[in-house]
Amino acid sequence: MSKFNITDTVNTFSELGKHLAAPNAQLMDIIETERQYNAWFTPESVLTAVKATGDMLNKADLEKWLDKYDLTKGGNKKVGLVLAGNIPLVGFHDVLCVLVTGNHALIKASSQDARLIKYVLNKLVEIDNSYADSFSFVERLENFDAIIATGSNNTSRYFEYYFGKVPNIIRKNRNSIALLSGDESGEELAALGHDIFDYYGLGCRNVSKLLVPDGYVFNFFFESIEHFAPIIHHHKYNNNYDYNKSIYLVNRDEHLDNGFLLLKQDARLTSPLSCLHYETYTDVQSAQKQLQEQTDNLQCIVTTVPLKTQNQVVNFGQSQHPQLWDYADGVDTMEFLSQLS
Missing domain, CATH: 3.40.309.10 (Aldehyde Dehydrogenase; Chain A, domain 2)
Structure with a gap:
């Protein structure tokens, strides 16, 4: 990816947001068929998650969010991501943070939620081809510079054992x-x-x-x-x-x-x-x-x-509609990523 430019980044991801907020026929087909792979992912649930992600990626909020960080330095680190799969697209925010900080996302997708995240990132590359080499889907994480892993209280112990020697964010049950x-x-x-x-x-x-x-x-x-x-x-x-x-x-x-x-x-x-x-x-x-x-x-x-x-x-009804700066576990993912050196 080229040197960080806030205008280009905002335009790219707000365009992706528009696509998710008003899904086309191809995306609707995935939304309708996700329950074949995960019985919890009903069309109503998946559509809710996709639209919420689209609404989150609006131009005003992207500008407000990205303006808080100095993203002209750093980047080019390989960041391993262990994504959860409990709800649709739950790992997208971590991927987003890695991409906008100019790092490379090594994505270990959950078997429960692998198709949606791949579709969204392919759509991102259609919008802006400079992201084509900014992520990889992997079966096994290796050769990483940092880790963001989301799991349970049990899996967090394994994460800490395997990933404790590199900069990391390891999330537990909440x-x-x-x-x-x-x-x-x-x-x-x-x-x-x-x-x-x-x-x-x-x-x-x-x-x-x-x-x-x-x-x-x-x-x-x-x-x-x-x-x-x-x-x-x-x-x-x-x-x-x-x-x-x-x-x-x-x-x-x-x-x-x-x-x-x-x-x-x-x-x-x-x-x-x-x-x-x-x-x-x-x-x-x-x-x-x-x-x-x-x-x-x-x-x-x-x-x-x-x-x-x-x-x-x-407020009531808003818990599943986080904004870009509502970080999981209260840990500022962007600050963590922008400080990698």
């Missing part, structure tokens, strides 16, 4: 949480449904737990998310729902059930698929203390309550 005041409107709670159910709750930005005020009654919450009921018709989601419901019943665990979501009071941040944990709080200060204790395990907090926190705070 979850997201919603803090309710009890004064939310039906529209806000309906939007919260997207934070819970989009991508079937498989993403680290999906809400897995609620913090609610003492005495909170869930009737209005359940009424507001009723339009998400068709999620139960997805066979894998339904299997999880039936299994977790039977476990709760056999163990006589107190829980709430609206026919497609199980709600259980539980201190744990991570909840099983089709389930949502909740805890209560007495006042905002105590809620903030609970959140503070989970800082390193939280990807984002969904709320309209004013908070002092290191974690990213987003």
